[in-house]
Amino acid sequence: MDESILGQLLRVTAAGPVSGEQARAALERGKAKLAAGERDAAAVALREAAMVPETQLAAHNLIEAENLPGAFSPWMGLDATIDPRDDVYGFFTGFGAWSSPMRDYLADGWRTLSELMLLLEQAGRSLVGFESVLEFASGHGRFTRHLARAIGAQRVTVSDVVAGAVDFARAHFGVQGFDSARRPQDVRWPQQYDLVFVLSLFSHLPRATWKPWLARLWEAVAPGGLLVFSTHGAEAVRSAGVELDAEGYFFALSSESNAIDAQEYGTAFTSEDFVRAALAECAPGAKVHCAPTWFWAHQDAFVVHKTVAGGGA
Secondary structure, X not given: OOOOHHHHHHHHHHHOOOOHHHHHXXXXXXXXXXXXXXXXXXXXXXXXXXXXXXXXHHHHHHHHHOOOOOOOHHHHOOOOOOOOOOHHHHHHOOOOOOOOHHHHHXXXXXXHHHHHHHHHHHOOOOHHHOOOEEEEOOOOOOOHHHHHHHHOHHHEEEEEOOOOHHHHHHHHHXXXXXXXXXXXXXXXXXXXXXXXXXXXXXXXXXXXXXHHHHHHHHHOEEEEEEEEEEEOOHHHHHHHOOOOOOOOEEEEOOOOOOOOOOOOOOEEEEOXXXXXXXXXXXXXXXXXXXXXXXXXXXXXXXXXEOOOOOOOO
């Protein structure tokens, strides 16, 4: 009896990674099998190539594009394609077991969705109740794909400054999107949004643009809506061993991004008092909720409520 495709995939996985030369050959063999219509054989060859860093992402994306056995998309219910230019995926390739970067990357987006939903529940709101959501500094869709599935792509708008990121999200996840700008004063909001979600941007901004970006993003929030953003707070300060200045701020010229200059996008640490003082200036009268170490058990979360009329606007 012929071995099942599941058995073949398990056998290849159990055998572990092959050499780079063998992986390159497996990738080409997988492409040839696809061209010949031999889907199961293609899936086995591409699985072999997907276990070696050099060919990993190319093999993964072919498996997803062709919906081959072993693809993530059918059981996750979303497009699991990963853009090769994604710096966040590049970060994941340096962590975990040799076989896990795609799985870890996709699971981390799901984790962010869960964390956001629970945070909003604490604030007395439900994610599915927002008619319009802006994910700002959205990258190449680590989180976007999960958000679009949860509330519907028609409710989601994304924005990022990295070339190609918004186009990738529009093409693969069906969301709306617009390119951001390097200076906050140059961004033009198509509309105001019920929820503006900004994950891990304020944890990277230099002092010169920290408050200007906060003020500009506050303008994108519709009356009655929320601004949610994250920062490197007290626990991140402790674990990194940095020392905040008198205002409660520290900036380092380094980050996981290769696409943005470190002068514009490094690593920022802020005290809760620093953030609250900035909010008092940029969003006067707004109700603020802080949840320490909320995202990734590392970054603090801030939920800022804009009143329907008057205060906090």
